[in-house]
Amino acid sequence: MTSAVTGRRRLMGAGLGAVAAALAGCSGRSGPVPRLRLATGPQGGPYNAFGRALARAVAESGGRLEVVPVATAASVDNLRRxxxxxxxxxxxxADAAEDAALGREPFARRAPVTAxxxxxxxxxxxxxxxAGPARSVADLAGRPLAAGAAGSGVQVLAGRLLGAAGLTGGPAPADERQLGLAESAAALRAGTVxxxxxxxxxxxxxxxxxxxxxxxxxLPLDGYAGALRERYGPVYTAVTLPAGAYGLTGPVGTIGVGNYLLAREDVAVSPxxxxxxxxxxxxxDLLREVTAGVRLEPRFAISTGxxxxxxxxxxxxxxxxG
Incomplete structure (x- = not known):
């Protein structure tokens, strides 16, 4: 059993009296309303949409809490903040969050991150x-590609996948360009990547x-799931882009990565x-503004590696x- 799982079970196993006391502060308190700043992602992106939707839901809830969304470059930038x-x-x-929690590259030391x-x-x-020739990751050797914005989790994952495919070194490494989603789509349309x-x-x-x-x-990516899991842990899973999405005539295997809502260790229990x-x-309804087909699954909420x-x-x- 890992130390992370052991620690999680110890926290979950706290006495019911202590739990009730911890949550009692969520209502009936006097004093200033707690104000929490939430690092989201770039304007127009899914993290930013989710952060704004969550802030509105909190404001509409009638509770004593304010959430202020902050636009950022996304995962790595958020963790540094x-x-x-x-x-x-x-x-x-999840992969970037675990890097921060463990003090692993691109973080120089452990960050005070909790889930x-x-x-x-x-x-x-x-x-x-x-219409192009590429049918596998290996076919991108030496070619320009959009690998996510600087400071994003996409950039981390793209680099790891390219490394697993042998395209970050050697005679013909892929030409990684730091572009966000809108810029990436425009570049592919224009033929510059x-x-x-x-x-x-x-x-x-x-x-x-x-x-x-x-x-x-x-392009299929599920064949790299094992190599990524072996090196970086179980945050990477094999999943499937379903037939019908984007006009796909059949399913395409790829890599799934969880998204975490995180807090600093010093955020109070009640808020x-x-x-x-x-x-x-x-x-x-919270995730409707992120993208279709996404659901928050309570039974997996504590699966934070x-x-x-x-x-x-x-x-x-x-x-x-209970």
Whole structure:
């Protein structure tokens, strides 16, 4: 049993009296309303949409809590902001969050990161023009490709996948370009890149729009799941882009990565519990603004790997699920 799992069970096993006391502060308090800054992602992206939707849900809930979404470059940038204390909450892909929790590259040391919930799963997309020659990752050797914006989780995952495919060194490494989703789609349309990496829900609206203009091929990535898991842990799973999405005539195997809602270790227990109450009360509609087909699954919420649960999260789950 891993130390992360052991620690999580110890938190979840706290006495019911302690749990009730921890959550009691969520209502009936006097004094200033807790204000939590949430690092999201770039304007127009799914993290930013989710962060704004969550902030609105909190405001509409009638509770004593304010969430202020902050636009960022996404996962890695968010984790660095958590570390420095300029934000209290953050959204991040699971792989980047574990890197921060463990003090693994690109982080120089362990960051004070805890998890509130695993909220949904990203599907990795590697798309090329259907009329082009590329049919596998290996075919991208020496070619320009959009590998995610600087400071994003997409950039981390793209680099790891290219490394697993042997395209980060040698005589013909892929030409990785740091582009966000909108810029990536524009570059593929213009022919200035030959491929685009993206990690998000299915379907991602920007890619649906692109597929209407430019027939696309999605390259299979599930064959790299084992190598990624062996090196970086179980945050990577084999999943499937379904037939019908983006006009696909058949399923395409790819890599799935969870998304975590995170908090600094020093966020108080009561507002953390209040935030989770709103998150789960509104779970059926909160993610509609992110992308179609995404659902928050409560039974998987505590599956946060090497990232320890925040004490407020452990208290909330214990109070709800026993």
């Amino acid at each position: 958590l570390d420095e204390g300029s934000v209290d909450l953050a959204l991040s892909m 509130l919930a695993r909220v949904y799963v990203n599907y990795t997309h590697l798309l090329v023009p259907a 030959d491929a685009v990496f993206w990690s998000g829900g299915v379907p991602t609206p920007a890619l649906t729009d692109l597929a209407r203009e430019l027939p696309l091929r999605f 953390a519990g209040e935030l989770l109450r709103v998150l789960f009360d509104r779970r059926r 090497a990232v320890p649960l925040h004490p407020g999260a452990a208290a909330y789950y214990r109070s709800v699920y």
